[in-house]
Amino acid sequence: MKCDIKDKSLRKLGKKRIEWALNRMSVLELIRKRFDKDKPLKSINIGACLHITTETAGLAVALKAAGANLSLCASNPLSTQDDVAASLAYDFGISVFAIRAESRKTYYKHIGSVLENNPRITMDDGADLVSTIHSSFAAKGNKTTNTLPWGSTEETTTGVIRLRALEKEGRLLYPVIAVNDAYTKHLFDNRYGTGQSTLDGIIRATNKLIAGSTFVVCGYGWCGRGVARRAQGLGANVIVCEVNPLYALEAVMDGFRVMPLKEASGLGDIFVTVTGDTNVITSEHFIRMKDKAIVANAGHFNVEIDLKSLDKLAAGKRDVKPLVTEYSIGTKSYTSAGTGKVIPRRAQAKPQLKRIYVLAQGRLVNLSCAEGHPAEVMDLSFANQALACEYIAKNHDNSFRRDVVEFFVMILQPLAGSVRLQVFSSASPWKSLSLNKGGV
Ligand SMILES: NC(=O)c1ccc[n+]([C@@H]2O[C@H](COP(=O)([O-])OP(=O)(O)OC[C@H]3O[C@@H](n4cnc5c(N)ncnc54)[C@H](O)[C@@H]3O)[C@@H](O)[C@H]2O)c1
Numbered sequence: 224m225k226c227d228i229k230d231k232s233l234r235k236l237g238k239k240r241i242e243w244a245l246n247r248m249s250v251l252e253l254i255r256k257r258f259d260k261d262k263p264l265k266s267i268n269i270g271a272c273l274h275i276t277t278e279t280a281g282l283a284v285a286l287k288a289a290g291a292n293l294s295l296c297a298s299n300p301l302s303t304q305d306d307v308a309a310s311l312a313y314d315f316g317i318s319v320f321a322i323r324a325e326s327r328k329t330y331y332k333h334i335g336s337v338l339e340n341n342p343r344i345t346m347d348d349g350a351d352l353v354s355t356i357h358s359s360f361a362a363k364g365n366k367t368t369n370t371l372p373w374g375s376t377e378e379t380t381t382g383v384i385r386l387r388a389l390e391k392e393g394r395l396l397y398p399v400i401a402v403n404d405a406y407t408k409h410l411f412d413n414r415y416g417t418g419q420s421t422l423d424g425i426i427r428a429t430n431k432l433i434a435g436s437t438f439v440v441c442g443y444g445w446c447g448r449g450v451a452r453r454a455q456g457l458g459a460n461v462i463v464c465e466v467n468p469l470y471a472l473e474a475v476m477d478g479f480r481v482m483p484l485k486e487a488s489g490l491g492d493i494f495v496t497v498t499g500d501t502n503v504i505t506s507e508h509f510i511r512m513k514d515k516a517i518v519a520n521a522g523h524f525n526v527e528i529d530l531k532s533l534d535k536l537a538a539g540k541r542d543v544k545p546l547v548t549e550y551s552i553g554t555k556s557y558t559s560a561g562t563g564k565v566i567p568r569r570a571q572a573k574p575q576l577k578r579i580y581v582l583a584q585g586r587l588v589n590l591s592c593a594e595g596h597p598a599e600v601m602d603l604s605f606a607n608q609a610l611a612c613e614y615i616a617k618n619h620d621n622s623f624r625r626d627v628v629e630f631f632v633m634i635l636q637p638l639a640g641s642v643r644l645q646v647f648s649s650a651s652p653w654k655s656l657s658l659n660k661g662g663v
Contacts, residue, residue, distance in 0.1 A: 224317075224318055225318050226308075226312040226319045226320060227319075227320045227321075227322065227333065228309050228312055228319055228320075229305040229323065231312075232309070233305050233306035233309040234313045235310075236306040237277075237304070237305075237309050237311070237314075240304075240306060241277050241281070241307060241310055243598075245281050245598075246598075247599050248598050248605070250602050251285055251609065254606055254610065255288045258285055258286075258613075259289070263290070264286060264291035264616055267291050268291070268292045268294070268340050268342045269293045269294070269344045269345075269612065270340055270345050271293060271296075271337070271345070271346035271347075271352075272296050272334060272349075272352035273297075273347075273378065274297065275295065275302065275304055275307055275311070275321045276304055276590070276595045276601075277304065278596065279605070281601070281605060282608055282609060283317050285609045287316070289609075291344075294318040295311065295318065295321065296320045296333040297330065298351060299349070299586060299591075300323075300326070300327070300329075300330050301587070302586075302590035302591060303321040303323040304594070305322065305323050320336040320337060321333060331355070334351060334355050338352070343372055343619075345375040345376075346376045346612070348377075348378035348382060349381055349385075350383075353375050354385065356371070356372070356396070357396060371396055373615055373616075374397055374398045374400065374619055375400070375615075376615075377401055377403060378403060379523050380403050380444070380523070381523035383403050383404060384499060386399050400611040400614065400615065402607045402608055402611055407607055410445070411600050412596060412603065413444075413446045414449035416596030416597065416601065417449050417450060417497065417521055418448075419449070420589035420596050421449075421453070423589065423592075424521075424583075424590075424592035425495070425588060427593050428519075428545070428583070429547060429580070431492075433454060434457060434458030435458060435459070436493055437460045437492050437493075438455075438459035438460065438461050438462070438491065438492065439462045439484070439493065439495070440462070440464070440497065441503050442464075442497045442499070443463050443474045444470065444497070444498070444499075446521060446522075455479075459493070460480075461479050461480070462480045462481070462487045464482065464487055465481065484508055485508065488507075490513075491516060493517045493519070494516065494519070495521055496522055497520070497521040497527075498522055498527060502526070503527045504527065504529060506529065506536055509532070509579060510536065515577075515579075516580070517580045517582065519583070520582075520583075520585045520586065520587065520588060522587075525584060528581065528585040530584070533579065537551055537552050538553070546583045548584065549578050550579045550581065551577075551578055553577050
């Protein structure tokens, strides 16, 4: 078995932590038991690009029980838990290619290692695996259709957006199940999972008291709603900045202050972006921020905080704690928060110095500074993923379209011990599939 991980000796700790998560993933456990009996993915190569966490280990174990040959790489260079990677490789026999804080080059080398396994099903969190397949297919002159996977699954909002863009341009080469769009994914994972783990990440990195702080949330989508609510629950005064007027109105009715980010910049103690957009916080905001403002991102890619502009603005930067970078600002010209005028350095009686703290280099704060979503919520998300893989394996012979497919998994009574699942897809001619009406 091939793998590339940091340190095999971490496997013992990883195994214990994986067991802790597995004990909290009851829906996935029921699926795993059935998979173990029926082997619906027998000898099927699956390539997955997901965050390497204890919860992902739960999914990996279920796919392995189904008979799949699974290769796994990370969907973010900073989210890998090295002990989990070691245990997956050496306790569970899964090919893992992931090392925490790997360089961009290694990140893509690991994606390449997963693709060497010639996966029939791909699984993504952010669409990097599918995008790589599309680029290499184009580089080969669009000639190798028979080696394309049967289908794929996509875990997150940003990945679905990227794939829908490919679909719209007529360039999507094979169908993708938008797992993110299943209610049993985004209603819980994005809202409660991102909500709790984002606060967890900020607190672990800074140990800052949230109560009484002014907490600015950029984006009031599924994740933003969760982050705002959890921050409020810890006693913060929450301000929401949202570009969609309907969601902004919803935030007002949910009891939050809503204003443009430019206005909120001078008020916030903590800023979190969770939009899926680029350059949400830029120099015009940094320049207005208070001394010691903390800035973090929970959106998928590290593009929401414009760190290039912060670098230009700053006189210096240094790491002050693990995953906390201090930028010193004020030895250059700045814009007066009061008048809005630019005050050149030479005109400042005493050049101001203020510090801005950026967490985890603007990468997913919940996965970089904490452990990501709790197992209970990933149980639902990964139940969707496991069933989506089974669905692709059972239906790929149909003349399916190259679409981003909506996928619904109804998980009924998950907490009552008798889980019932029903799976159906919006994509004709993909058949609807009803799993075990009397229980999984
Ligand atoms: N950290 C995690 O573990 C995690 C989990 C799930 C999703 N995500 C990622 O979080 C991001 C948001 O996901 P979501 O499901 O909430 O998406 P969503 O589409 O439900 O919400 C995004 C919101 O941001 C708003 N927005 C866009 N640009 C903005 C801007 N410049 N300023 C203010 N608001 C803006 C949109 O109008 C929308 O309401 C995505 O990148 C997604 O992939 C992260």
